[in-house]
Amino acid sequence: MTRVWHLFDATWQNPLQCAPLIAKYLQGRHKPIYHPLNDCGDHVVVINSLRIALPGSEWRWRVYFHHTGYPGGASWTPAWQLHDKDPTMIVKKAVYSSMKGNLQRRVTMQRLHIFPDDQIPEDVLANLTHKLRPLRPTPDPLDSYDAEQVETFPKLVDYPEDYVLR
Amino acid sequence: MVFQTLSMMVRSRGPDEFWRKRKIFKLSAHFRGRARNCYSIAIRAVHRALAYATKGRKLKKEDMAQLWETRVTAGCEEHGLTYPVLREGLVRSNILLNRKTLADLAIWEPFTFKVRLVSTRVIWLELYR
Numbered sequence: 401m402t403r404v405w406h407l408f409d410a411t412w413q414n415p416l417q418c419a420p421l422i423a424k425y426l427q428g429r430h431k432p433i434y435h436p437l438n439d440c441g442d443h444v445v446v447i448n449s450l451r452i453a454l455p456g457s458e459w460r461w462r463v464y465f466h467h468t469g470y471p472g473g474a475s476w477t478p479a480w481q482l483h484d485k486d487p488t489m490i491v492k493k494a495v496y497s498s499m500k501g502n503l504q505r506r507v508t509m510q511r512l513h514i515f516p517d518d519q520i521p522e523d524v525l526a527n528l529t530h531k532l533r534p535l536r537p538t539p540d541p542l543d544s545y546d547a548e549q550v551e552t553f554p555k556l557v558d559y560p561e562d563y564v565l566r
Numbered sequence: 567m568v569f570q571t572l573s574m575m576v577r578s579r580g581p582d583e584f585w586r587k588r589k590i591f592k593l594s595a596h597f598r599g600r601a602r603n604c605y606s607i608a609i610r611a612v613h614r615a616l617a618y619a620t621k622g623r624k625l626k627k628e629d630m631a632q633l634w635e636t637r638v639t640a641g642c643e644e645h646g647l648t649y650p651v652l653r654e655g656l657v658r659s660n661i662l663l664n665r666k667t668l669a670d671l672a673i674w675e676p677f678t679f680k681v682r683l684v685s686t687r688v689i690w691l692e693l694y695r
Contacts, residue, residue: 432641432672435633 403511405443405527409518410491411451412538416458419494421535422446426508427499436504443511444532445524450487450516454479464493488514634665641672645683655686 406425410418424430428440454462462479482489491514499505513524520528542550559565587605593615594601594608601611639649656663661682663671671679 429636430640430643432637432644432669432676434636434640 401440403442404530405445405524406530406532407528408444408446408532409448409534409538410446411448411534412453413534413536414455415449415452415491415494416454417535418491419498421532422495422512423498423508425532426495426511441508441511443513443527445520445528446488446491446512446514447518447520448516449491449514450483452483452490454490459483464489487516631665634669637669637672638665641668641676641679642683645680647683647687651690652683652686655689656682659685659689661685 408418408422422444425444426441428434428438428442430442431440433440459480460478464477464479464482465474466477467474477485479490492509492512495512496505496509499508545553590605590609590612591603593612596602597608597611597615601607635649638652642649642652652668663682668679668682671682
């Protein structure tokens, strides 16, 4: 059976919203032949997972729980801290928890490949055939425009001479 | 056995024990372990299995409907349409196909399915012109 390899650029995307979309492609629910038992899922390659955007104060208040199994082994890690330790972890956990917990889940997760930046290994890059449409547009930051573009950008009013910009 | 009194007849367990148990064992023939051959365990397992079967008749229909819906949604999204839009459009264009037929079309007759989608899209475009 042939599996399609999809590319997903996570730049400026909310991983919590992307997770159901990625899970859909991993499980093969985007194909009319889908059946839970027929294993028709595809591969998804997520790039730029370092540049994801969590909404509001989620970076501070979203907390990931882990327990080592020993007494007193519980630990709570805020999202920003987890992202510092491993920039692929938030996307991975979001996709994992967006799927139903069954025996197939860990096998399905094997088909998810996450990379913190846009550097993809050659063997993965050779398989890619399709790019998933991002859920939200990626805005260009102001410093990506050069001075001339900023100058000639159409504007409604000019600041008055004595207006103090700070 | 001849029942001399009514009270004896009430105490009787009906037909012969062997045949009574055989009916249960026939239902438990494919069970695992002692639930297959030990009567007191088998009858409990059979009762439970029959209860599950009763529930399952309803669940099967729901599961299939859900599966068809997933498949039709997948077929729609290939052409940039959502499932509710498709259903509404089909009703308005008087194409009365059920979910099973739509799912079969999406799998085996993708071009027929696409024609259905196009017809619903025409209906929607006319509505919002």
